Amino acid sequence: MITEVLAIDDEQSLDKALAVLRSGELVAIPTETVYGLAADANQPDAVRKIFAAKGRPADHPLIVHVDSVDKVERWVAQVPECVAKLADAFWPGPLTLILPKANHVSTVVTGGHSTVGIRVPNQSGVLKLLSMLDSGLAAPSANPYKRISPTNAEQVMYGMDGKIAAVLDGGPCEVGLESTILDVSTDVPRILRAGPITKSQIETVLGCEVHIPQSHNVAVPGNVKAHYQPSKPxxxxxxxxxxxxxxxxxxxxxxxxxxxxxxxxxxxxxxxxxxxxxxxxxxxxxxxxxxxxxxxxxxxxxxxxxxxxxxxxxxxxxxxxxxxxxxxxx
Missing domain, CATH: 3.40.50 (Rossmann fold)
Incomplete structure (x- = not known):
């Protein structure tokens, strides 16, 4: 497979990326955090290709990226009141919310779990692509499993060239670290992965205590002990x-x-x-x-x-x- 590099600010490139995604193939996309390896989250067979390209275990859930808070209800069983507050404060941006999944959401996306991670990325070209697709994009970081997350298109090509159909080049990522993952599927909000949005910031918005477990066994992206690793120790x-x-x-x-x-x-x-x-x-x-x-x-x-x-x-x-x-x- 020849991996094509496309400019995200070019209309024809966006149209080509849209066609690739609709055909069930993979496109690496820029976000403000890191580059993601994306498939249409409504196509389980396409999502399976993410795991194959990365060498990622199938029981590791993926984050679904949508273009607005209004699209959250398409993917979850219920939308708690806190979602609107958090979205107003932090979306588009580096915050992923864990919520009970809707029945139609494939367990391929959720790694076999009953919850799904949702976020609205802060990248204008990707938001436009999501609006055109009128679906969600399931996307972990666009690198081989356990290796360093890519923050530019060149790094994506270093690990994914020949394994995926295309890379949308949006330049370097503005944040550079993966999103905070906040579990709001239960009564007590919990941060399951530290990220750019801090505990204090979330507590200010919610007006309640947010827990950060010292350790947990909840399956979320990036939660394995050895991760984000160069090839050298x-x-x-x-x-x-x-x-x-x-x-x-x-x-x-x-x-x-x-x-x-x-x-x-x-x-x-x-x-x-x-x-x-x-x-x-x-x-x-x-x-x-x-x-x-x-x-x-x-x-x-x-x-x-x-x-x-x-x-x-x-x-x-x-x-x-x-x-x-x-x-x-x-």
Whole structure:
């Protein structure tokens, strides 16, 4: 199969992507979070192709992307009152809501579960495509299973070229990390995956406490221990430990290590080292936007391992910690 790259801001390209989706094939789409590997959620056979292309287990549910909150009722058994509040505050945007699925929603989409994840992405071209399709797009990240999520079309092609029909190129993703997943299928809202929308922000909108379980066995996208991983092993180290450990190595050993960091003190400590170095911003929004891009770049460097400076530990950085801990898991 030849994978075609299409410009999302071109009308003919959107028409071509629409035809591909209606024919039951896969199209990688840009969103504000990461690129997704999309199929028409009303076509179970097309959705099965997502799992085949990624090598993803069939019991892992997918998120259904729709173009407005008005479309939610098509996919769920009931729409609780909180959905309107959350949609008004955060949609289009990086928040996925878990709700009881409607009877017609295929268990291929939900991984065999009785709930479905729904969100409205904040990408104008994709919203237009969804409106034209008049359906939902089931879409996990557009990368081989457990590998780094792509935040530009080139990264999609690196992992999916020849496996899917097309990629819609919308440029780099503005957020760069996957959505917050909020379970509102029960009386107590629960965050099942940390993301750009924080617990405090959701609590302000809902006016009630939102739980973040220390651990849970609910099947949601990105919830396996080892995930978001480069092909090379990742180590998370404090600033001090990273600096002292690297300094204690020979220059030839340093040359075999890539270091991803953000702090000024560590930058000074790394001066003169032979390691491959890449600096991210200390601003959380910019850090998150560029994290996967940086990991992709360092994964292609001529090194055998990647060392990452541990970022700050406050609530705003919770999603970054989640992704890095899974990227370094054995």
């Amino acid at each position: 990742v180590q998370l180290l404090s600033s001090e430990l990273l600096a002292t450990t690297l300094t204690g190595l020979s220059r030839s050993a340093q040359n075999d290590i890539a270091v991803l960091y953000y702090s000024e003190p560590l930058q000074m400590a790394l001066e003169g080292s032979a390691a491959v170095k890449m600096k991210l911003s200390s601003d959380k929004q910019l850090y998150g936007q560029n994290l996967y891009y940086a990991l992709h770049q360092l994964d292609q460097a001529d090194v055998s391992q990647i060392w990452v400076e541990l970022p700050p530990t406050d609530e705003l950085w919770l999603d970054v910690h989640d992704r890095l801990s899974r990227s370094s898991a054995k």
